[in-house]
Amino acid sequence: MNTSKIINNQPKYINPYLGGVLLGLLVLITVFITGRGLGASGAIKSSVVTTANVITPDNAKENAYMSQFISDDHSPMYTWLVFETIGVFLGGLLSGILFGRVKKFRIEHSPKITSRKRLIFALIGGMLFGIGSQFGRGCTSGAALSGSATFALGGIIVMFAIFGTGYVIAYFFRKLWI
């Protein structure tokens, strides 16, 4: 009883199946217009390459990985995914304002852990996601969602690897969430 009350207290989200249909149509429209899917980690990669290229240009150009994304005629920030990601932020803000979820800065965590612990794990989790997305040629958006939607073998591999690992190790990290 108590539980259902708490759950009813949650901020109003749209029906997940409606969200899924909209997201699927968006992937479809994106492929139809641009010939490619959506993405997210690529924009952070562009930021890393850009900072390296501004602070230590010689190192960046010598780096076998980053040099692939540096060109003489424009900044590494001038890529499709960076603009798309600016849009993602704006779209999130728009939805947050519309549904009344934009509030002052806060840390969301399980009552069983401290804010500090949450932030430490968020940092480690982010680092791992960043490293993994480079090996995976994309993250949940670019590889798992857009890749699988276009029937790419690599997309399916990444999707199963992410969620499979998640289920295998979830037990050991349960205190972080429940």
Next chain:
Amino acid sequence: MGPLIPNGIIGSEWDFVIAILLGVAFGFILEASGFSSSRNITGVFYGYNFVVLRVFFTALIVAMVGLMYFDYFGWLDLSKIFILPTYIYPMILGGVIMGFGFIMGGFCPGTSFTAIAIGKIDAIVFTIGLYLGIFIFSESYPLFESFYNSGNLGNVTLTDVTGIPAPWFAAAFTVVALAAFWGTMFIEKRVRKNTKEYKF
């Protein structure tokens, strides 16, 4: 007809405007579905909230079946769309590392951007982590460059690998997804009955 930009039907000068518009829609859908909350997202791994599975699988069904129809009606030339290249071993490792990142961090990159938009500090820290992770990867790239490029099968689809036509995969996936929607409904109900500390 499609894809419109590669085929020159929409000029490439519109590329970045379209990028922002599609991004806005993407961010809006993610936030409105509840992906700006890490505890919502990780619910899929503990059974108290399957919103990730519902949104993700529904999106895949719609996009897969939609692509088949677009191809059937001749609206979209599937040979001209980008197929993610497959590098078997690095992609498995990358997925496993991302799985750890997902459970520890509670976000994936796209969802963390929308969570920043509504004021979550944990999402800001997660994104700083992303930045550091990609920086570490880039700097240590020479150490594993050959592994990073191993298992390269090229830009292959499931059909290229198995010879089974794509519509079969779309149909099979739809059946699996519907079964998952049905099954997880019961799991969620049962787990929620025993969960007390799930509040936003």
